[in-house]
Structures are given as structure tokens and as C-alpha cells.
Amino acid sequence: MADQAQNLREFVSRNQERARVLAVTSGKGGVGKSTASVNVAIALAQRGKRVILLDADLGLANVEVLLGLNSLYNLQHVIDGEKSITQIMVQGPGGILVIPGSSGITKLADLDAAARRNVLAGLEELQKRADFVIIDTMAGIGQNVVAFAAAADEVLLVTTPEPSAIVDAYAMVKAISAAREDACIRLVVNLVRNQQQATAVASKLSGVAQTYLGRRLSFLGFIPRDAHVSYGVMQTHPFVLQYPNAAAAKCIEEIAARLIRRRPETSRSWGFFRRFAETLGLANAS
Numbered sequence: 001m002a003d004q005a006q007n008l009r010e011f012v013s014r015n016q017e018r019a020r021v022l023a024v025t026s027g028k029g030g031v032g033k034s035t036a037s038v039n040v041a042i043a044l045a046q047r048g049k050r051v052i053l054l055d056a057d058l059g060l061a062n063v064e065v066l067l068g069l070n071s072l073y074n075l076q077h078v079i080d081g082e083k084s085i086t087q088i089m090v091q092g093p094g095g096i097l098v099i100p101g102s103s104g105i106t107k108l109a110d111l112d113a114a115a116r117r118n119v120l121a122g123l124e125e126l127q128k129r130a131d132f133v134i135i136d137t138m139a140g141i142g143q144n145v146v147a148f149a150a151a152a153d154e155v156l157l158v159t160t161p162e163p164s165a166i167v168d169a170y171a172m173v174k175a176i177s178a179a180r181e182d183a184c185i186r187l188v189v190n191l192v193r194n195q196q197q198a199t200a201v202a203s204k205l206s207g208v209a210q211t212y213l214g215r216r217l218s219f220l221g222f223i224p225r226d227a228h229v230s231y232g233v234m235q236t237h238p239f240v241l242q243y244p245n246a247a248a249a250k251c252i253e254e255i256a257a258r259l260i261r262r263r264p265e266t267s268r269s270w271g272f273f274r275r276f277a278e279t280l281g282l283a284n285a286s
Contacts (some may be wrong), residue, residue, distance in 0.1 A: 010048055019052070019130040020264065021272035023152035026159060027168025029139035032190040033158045034062040034211035036227060038155070039240045039249075042094035043256035046240075049131040051090065054123075055101035056148055063136055067092050068236035076102035078122045081114065085122030085269045086129075094241055101127070127272060132259075141175040150179035151275035153264045156183050158219065160191045161201050173209050173217065180275075186220040188255065198222030218262070221255040223248050 029161035034057055041053045064071060071090050077083040092098040100142065104119040126133050135143045135152065149155045155176060159169035169187075176183050186203060189198040202219040209215040223229075226248035233240030240249045 018071065018127040018272075019050075019133045020154065020156075021037065021127065021133045021135065021152045022150040022154050022156055022259070023135045023137055024156045025145060025149050025168070025171040025172060026136040026139050026164055027141065031139075031160045031165050032156050032223065032229075033057075033139060034066060034136050035224065035233065035239075036158050036164055036188060036190065036252075037134055038063060038066045038253045039095045039238050040256055040259070041132070041134045042092075043239050043252050044132050044134075044259065045095040045262060046253075047256060049207070049260070050090070050129070051096045051132045052099060052126050052130040053096050054099040054126070054135045056131060056135050056144075057101060057139075063098060066180065066233060066236065067098065067236065069098060069100075071098075071100040074102040076098035080120055081118050083194065085125050094237060097130070105115070112135070114270050123276070130283055146175045146179050147276055149176045150183055152281050153184065153272060154259075155183060155185045155216075157185055158188045158190055159205065160189065161197055166201065166205055169205060170208055173215060174213060175203075177213050177215050184218070185215070186218045186262075188220050189222045191225050192222050193225065195222060219253060220258055220262075223251050223255075 007032075011149055014245065016249070024033055024040070026033040037053065042049045045051045053063060059061065063069075069090060071088070073083050073088040077088055078085055079102070091098045135148050137148045139145075157169055157172060159165045173185060176185065187202050189201045190192070192198040192201070199219070202217070202222075206217040206219070209217050224247050226239075226246055228239050228243040228246035229248050232242050235242065239246060240252050243249055
């Protein structure tokens with residue numbers, strides 16, 4: 001009994017300082033969401049944070065491609081009960097840990113009870129092992145994307161100055177807001193000429209969200225057009241490591257620094273994965 005009580009105290013103590021879960025998302029593809037996820041994760045790790053990057057860009061494995069990884073195992077092996085979440089984690093560059101994704105997680109609601117336990121228990125374990133868990137979601141506003149975003153402590157919404165990207169980003173804000181009224185949404189504007197253009201895009205999107213949704217968006221930062229980003233992608237080396245003096249790398253570093261300073265304002269009484277399970281109707285799996 002004494003051992004059980006000690007274990008319970010340790011469990012409670014660990015969970016009082018759960019990882020901050022960031023869902024990096026976008027209304028459409030091609031805006032640099034996965035590249036932002038990878039490089040922000042590494043920039044946080046360079047500041048001494050324990051970072052786990054979960055590839056939920058289902059079926060595409062963009063994270064592994066960008067990092068030059070080729071994993072033997074992924075979330076499908078956890079779903080099938082063949083591996084634990086810690087057994088599929090791989091070491092990525094810059095000190096981050098990576099959870100390779102799988103298209104199997106798109107059908108969470110259809111899994112049997114045993115498979116649900118495997119997935120949810122494994123995902124919940126991540127919050128005990130890191131300061132930040134960064135989830136690179138799919139583009140678009142599908143059920144699973146919105147579930148990840150609505151359950152996260154913070155959403156990093158990536159957009160660009162293109163009108164279609166701004167419209168789709170607003171659609172994402174609307175979908176997240178419908179699922180969770182107090183979601184913390186932070187904007188990252190990518191592929192801009194300069195800070196002035198980024199500020200104008202953020203101001204426009206924030207103004208529309210405030211007017212029509214009553215939602216306050218936080219402008220987290222911007223990433224300029226920079227050839228070094230493309231070089232890093234082609235070389236499968238994150239540009240914050242390969243070209244640390246590049247303008248885009250400096251902006252990523254500023255975004256990471258702001259994330260560390262700005263704590264989420266919403267309640268964290270429930271962990272991310274409990275909220276995620278609730279959103280998909282999985283919390284009562286037994």
C-alpha cells in the first residue's frame with residue numbers, strides 16, 4: 001500500500017507540470033505548416049526545452065521527410081498493440097524526439113476498445129515526458145484536424161498573404177471556435193516580404209475574427225520569404241540548424257522565444273489527450 005501511495009503522489013506531481021501541447025495547423029496546404037512545425041520544435045529545444053514532435057499530417061509523413069528520417073515504426077504499431085509510444089519515438093536533429101505518424105489514426109472512432117486504450121494511453125504518456133508537444137496536423141478542416149486543434153493548449157495557425165490562404169485560415173478559426181470557445185489561437189504569417197506585410201495580414205484576419213466570431217487572435221510572428229528555407233527542405237536539413245544566420249531562422253527563434261514567454265490563458269485542468277478523446281467521443285473507451 002505504501003508503494004502504491006508513493007506511486008500515486010509521483011503521478012500527481014508529474015501531471016501538475018504537463019507539457020504544453022501546440023497544434024500547428026492551417027486552413028489549406030502549401031503554406032509551410034510542416035516546415036514551421038519542425039523548425040519551431042528545434043528552436044524550442046535549442047533553448048533547453050524537452051520537445052516531442054508528433055507527425056499527425058496523416059499519410060504524408062512530411063515531418064520525417066523534412067528531417068531526413070526513415071523510421072521502422074509508427075503510430076500504427078501502437079494502435080495494433082505491437083509497440084508502446086516510447087518504443088516508436090526516434091531521435092531527431094537538434095535534440096527533439098519525433099513520433100512518426102500513421103494514416104491509421106484517422107479512424108480512431110472506429111477502433112475497438114483495446115486499440116483505443118493503446119492509442120490514448122500512449123498519447124497521454126507524451127505529456128509526462130516533455131515541456132512541449134508539438135503536433136503537426138493535416139491541412140484543412142476535417143474532423144481529426146479540428147479535434148487536435150480544439151484540444152491543444154495553443155493553436156499555431158499558419159497562413160500566408162495569399163487571399164485564398166487568409167480565407168481558409170478564417171474557416172479554420174471558425175471551425176476551432178465552434179468546437180471550443182476558449183481555444184488559444186496564435187497566428188504565424190509565412191512567406192511575407194517584410195514585417196509590415198505580416199502585420200497587415202494578421203490585423204486583417206484578427207479583425208474579421210473579432211467582428212464575426214468575437215474571437216481574439218494573437219499575432220505570434222512571421223517568417224519571411226527566404227531561399228534558405230527551400231535549401232533546407234531540398235537537403236532534408238532544418239534551416240534553423242543548417243542556416244542559423246538566415247533571416248527566416250532568426251524569425252523562427254523569435255517565435256520560439258515568444259512561445260516560452262507567453263503562457264496560454266485558458267484552463268489546463270484537463271490534459272490535451274483527455275480533451276482530444278472527449279472531442280472524438282473516445283473518453284469512455286474501456
